[in-house]
Amino acid sequence: MIEPLTPLSRLVLVTGPARSGKSEWAETLAQNSGQSVIYIATSRLDSTDTEWQNRIQKHQRRRPPEWKTLEVPVELAATLQQISQPNTCILVDSLGTWLANLLEQDDEGWQQILEGLITTLNQTSGQIIFVAEETGWGVVPAYPMGRLFRDRLGILTRNIGAIANPVYLVTAGYVLNLSQLGSPLN
Structure with missing residues (x-):
């Protein structure tokens, strides 16, 4: 059953592993919010990465044409601050x-940056739906950059999860x- 977003669910977190359906679930929530969607x-x-381009195109085809799309690779907090307003649902895909x-x-x-985002x-x-990848369920990455990414993403999703309601886990569809x-940790 699809739960509509209500004023009580101003922040929503949808997390899960790769190809689990988390983006599709977030898109369904946004579509059913009854609000304009950004x-x-x-x-x-990356114009040299055709596989990445194909992934992006697949996401684009799923989105309704009336949704406004913004490309925000870095300045997320500032953008949210500028565009967030009542009667608007913002879908951020993805935190990873x-x-x-x-x-x-x-x-x-x-x-x-993290504190600035949480403050914002x-x-x-407005309502904001975040999509986040789960990366910490497997083997500890062998390289420092991989461990840094995994640890920061875990901290980021935990911080957003602490203020989001509901928090969804999408796995295996x-x-x-x-x-x-569940019960949140302090």
Whole structure:
């Protein structure tokens, strides 16, 4: 059953592994919100990577033509602050791609970016749906950059999950509402 977004669900987090259906679920929630939708694509188009272009095109074909699309690879907090308004649903796909675009930040710089995003989310008035990848369920990456990405993404999704309601896990094509099934950590 598809749960409509209500004023109580101002922030929504949809997380899950690759190819699980998380983007499709987030798109369904946005479509059923009854509001105008702004889709924020965090990826950077690489004209030399045809496989990546095909992935982007698949996402584009699924979206209704009336949705406005913004490409925001880095300035997510500032963009959300500018466009968030009542009666608008913003879908951000995805946090992992956004993080990858900022991975060169040192720990202090990344912490400031993260805190800025959380502050912005606490001040926005529209509904925002975030899509985030789950990367920490497997083997510890063999390289420092892989471990840094995995750890930062885990911290990022935990911070957003702490203020989002509902939080969904989509895996193997099934949607679980973690806000109903689980208990948040302090």
